[in-house]
Amino acid sequence: MDDLLTYADVVAASDRIAPYVHRTPILRSAFFDALFDAEVYFKCEHLQRIGAFKARGATNAVLMLDDASAARGVVTHSSGNHAQALAWAASRRGITATIVMPHTTPQVKVDAVKSYGGLIVFCEPTLSAREQAVADIVAQTGAHEVHPSNDLRVIAGQGTAALELLQDVPNLDVLMAPVGGGGLMAGCALAARTLLPSMTVYGAEPETAADAAESLATGVLQPPPNTSTIADGLRTALGTNTFALLQSLNVGILTASEASIRQCFRHVLERMKQLVEPSATVTLGALMERPGIVAGKRVGIILCGGNVDVDRLPL
Amino acid sequence: MDDLLTYADVVAASDRIAPYVHRTPILRSAFFDALFDAEVYFKCEHLQRIGAFKARGATNAVLMLDDASAARGVVTHSSGNHAQALAWAASRRGITATIVMPHTTPQVKVDAVKSYGGLIVFCEPTLSAREQAVADIVAQTGAHEVHPSNDLRVIAGQGTAALELLQDVPNLDVLMAPVGGGGLMAGCALAARTLLPSMTVYGAEPETAADAAESLATGVLQPPPNTSTIADGLRTALGTNTFALLQSLNVGILTASEASIRQCFRHVLERMKQLVEPSATVTLGALMERPGIVAGKRVGIILCGGNVDVDRLPL
Numbered sequence: 001m002d003d004l005l006t007y008a009d010v011v012a013a014s015d016r017i018a019p020y021v022h023r024t025p026i027l028r029s030a031f032f033d034a035l036f037d038a039e040v041y042f043k044c045e046h047l048q049r050i051g052a053f054k055a056r057g058a059t060n061a062v063l064m065l066d067d068a069s070a071a072r073g074v075v076t077h078s079s080g081n082h083a084q085a086l087a088w089a090a091s092r093r094g095i096t097a098t099i100v101m102p103h104t105t106p107q108v109k110v111d112a113v114k115s116y117g118g119l120i121v122f123c124e125p126t127l128s129a130r131e132q133a134v135a136d137i138v139a140q141t142g143a144h145e146v147h148p149s150n151d152l153r154v155i156a157g158q159g160t161a162a163l164e165l166l167q168d169v170p171n172l173d174v175l176m177a178p179v180g181g182g183g184l185m186a187g188c189a190l191a192a193r194t195l196l197p198s199m200t201v202y203g204a205e206p207e208t209a210a211d212a213a214e215s216l217a218t219g220v221l222q223p224p225p226n227t228s229t230i231a232d233g234l235r236t237a238l239g240t241n242t243f244a245l246l247q248s249l250n251v252g253i254l255t256a257s258e259a260s261i262r263q264c265f266r267h268v269l270e271r272m273k274q275l276v277e278p279s280a281t282v283t284l285g286a287l288m289e290r291p292g293i294v295a296g297k298r299v300g301i302i303l304c305g306g307n308v309d310v311d312r313l314p315l
Numbered sequence: 316m317d318d319l320l321t322y323a324d325v326v327a328a329s330d331r332i333a334p335y336v337h338r339t340p341i342l343r344s345a346f347f348d349a350l351f352d353a354e355v356y357f358k359c360e361h362l363q364r365i366g367a368f369k370a371r372g373a374t375n376a377v378l379m380l381d382d383a384s385a386a387r388g389v390v391t392h393s394s395g396n397h398a399q400a401l402a403w404a405a406s407r408r409g410i411t412a413t414i415v416m417p418h419t420t421p422q423v424k425v426d427a428v429k430s431y432g433g434l435i436v437f438c439e440p441t442l443s444a445r446e447q448a449v450a451d452i453v454a455q456t457g458a459h460e461v462h463p464s465n466d467l468r469v470i471a472g473q474g475t476a477a478l479e480l481l482q483d484v485p486n487l488d489v490l491m492a493p494v495g496g497g498g499l500m501a502g503c504a505l506a507a508r509t510l511l512p513s514m515t516v517y518g519a520e521p522e523t524a525a526d527a528a529e530s531l532a533t534g535v536l537q538p539p540p541n542t543s544t545i546a547d548g549l550r551t552a553l554g555t556n557t558f559a560l561l562q563s564l565n566v567g568i569l570t571a572s573e574a575s576i577r578q579c580f581r582h583v584l585e586r587m588k589q590l591v592e593p594s595a596t597v598t599l600g601a602l603m604e605r606p607g608i609v610a611g612k613r614v615g616i617i618l619c620g621g622n623v624d625v626d627r628l629p630l
Contacts, residue, residue, distance in 0.1 A: 025340055027362070046588045047342070266625065273361045273621035275588040306588035310581065310630055 464496025
């Protein structure tokens with residue numbers, strides 16, 4: 001377990017991806033400081049390339065391929081930010097990214113991947129159909145699969161968000177990030193635990209999709225939830241690697257109701273003037289439901305992404 | 316004319332207000348760089364205290380009062396960001412701000428002023444009624460009037476936004492800001508012209524409220540426009556001081572259609588993930604309508620504010 005991924009992998013990822021991704025700014029908010037009676041530092045990954053932290057992990061994975069492997073391209077199944085991120089990262093290296101998507105994917109997400117030069121292969125909207133489609137492409141083209149969250153190179157890349165945050169704000173007491181597949185949280189927890197072992201690390205997920213909380217509580221990896229949530233980026237389940245890392249790094253999980261997620265989405269837009277995804281306000285909703293939980297603390301929060309349909313804002 | 320206001324006044328304002336206002340960040344946008352074929356630097360005054368640059372000028376005016384004058388309080392007529400800014404600045408000094416507002420002012424704006432501790436006096440929705448109400452309050456209380464845009468202390472304070480931008484990005488070719496009453500543009504032009512005399516300085520206003528363009532073209536100060544615009548912060552006319560400064564500082568005015576203002580509001584939200592007022596996207600709309608006008612240039616743009624009703628976004 002100790003060798004699954006190390007802090008050195010996160011540092012190496014940071015050096016590797018630095019020429020390609022943004023070192024995103026950190027924002028403060030008098031409103032949230034008062035709401036949580038804390039000093040809150042927001043790491044703005046919604047201002048990252050492609051509008052989400054996913055650019056970090058995808059870039060790290062693509063850059064780690066040797067030339068022969070890279071030449072055969074990369075493939076993944078995703079209709080979310082990872083799809084855009086992998087297409088973008090591949091185009092930066094001049095290689096092909098094939099993205100498997102359910103044919104039910106909204107056109108706006110299809111267009112976004114196309115705009116970054118990704119090739120799209122549609123499939124039935126089931127996990128087995130997606131996995132089969134990826135396997136077929138790998139067999140046909142020799143393309144290299146880059147899983148959205150369970151890939152160790154991806155996890156190391158996502159951890160660079162916390163690395164930067166802790167370089168800029170070295171004495172945080174608490175670090176929080178949302179948990180879907182767990183790649184962001186695992187990578188960030190690894191960076192945080194190494195730099196500040198005593199730090200409290202919380203993942204956050206919707207209470208209607210609390211599979212990570214249940215996996216960690218029971219010690220048994222739970223399947224993806226069937227329920228829906230406004231935080232649609234967090235509907236995926238942990239993978240074997242992210243589960244193992246969250247266990248060993250002692251990450252606590254807090255949940256947030258749909259109402260809290262929505263209310264904090266509004267606060268972030270209205271008070272901070274930032275457009276983020278509902279997935280990014282699950283952390284804030286979880287804190288809002290637990291008055292005093294971070295009182296007097298210095299809290300770092302990863303605002304994970306900002307790709308939301310502006311014609312359908314959850315206000 | 317040369318003595319109306321000097322660069323030294325802007326520098327003094329900067330030192331004076333620094334402990335109170337934010338040094339706002341500067342954002343870039345790959346989208347707008349490509350759209351304008353330029354390097355665009357956005358000075359984020361929507362992230363300023365009270366959500367707009369107005370905090371700068373109001374703070375400067377309030378801090379410049381001697382103790383005896385300050386003790387009698389300040390007064391203004393405004394239903395916009397200056398009302399909130401003056402209430403906030405006065406509360407920071409521990410003095411009273413009385414804000415004259417038409418009784419037709421939306422409740423959200425009334426509440427915002429109250430939240431900063433401002434006293435509100437309602438009047439009929441005409442300019443003469445507003446001015447009479449202010450005169451009455453001055454007569455009754457000895458309060459000191461702080462005009463939203465034509466007050467020289469206010470203009471000096473607003474200029475600190477450009478001063479900071481030029482400190483952070485010293486070699487801009489073009490500076491742009493929206494023009495309503497002209498306080499922001501006058502102060503910023505003064506800073507820009509002194510630091511970089513060869514710089515091009517453009518104000519921007521809605522084509523349906525192009526009184527500043529007409530005032531400068533005719534040499535005669537025009538009255539406020541009767542027409543409406545989505546950029547509701549820009550419906551005011553220049554004052555004697557701002558008119559004189561824009562003339563002497565050789566500020567060009569570009570106009571933008573309502574459609575362009577709206578389209579750029581959407582782009583800023585969708586691409587930059589920033590919530591700004593339509594008044595802040597008039598500059599961008601004006602550039603969008605003039606392809607090539609800033610091609611190859613380094614362009615600084617003041618995003619003036621972000622106070623917009625999130626339930627009525629102009630999308």
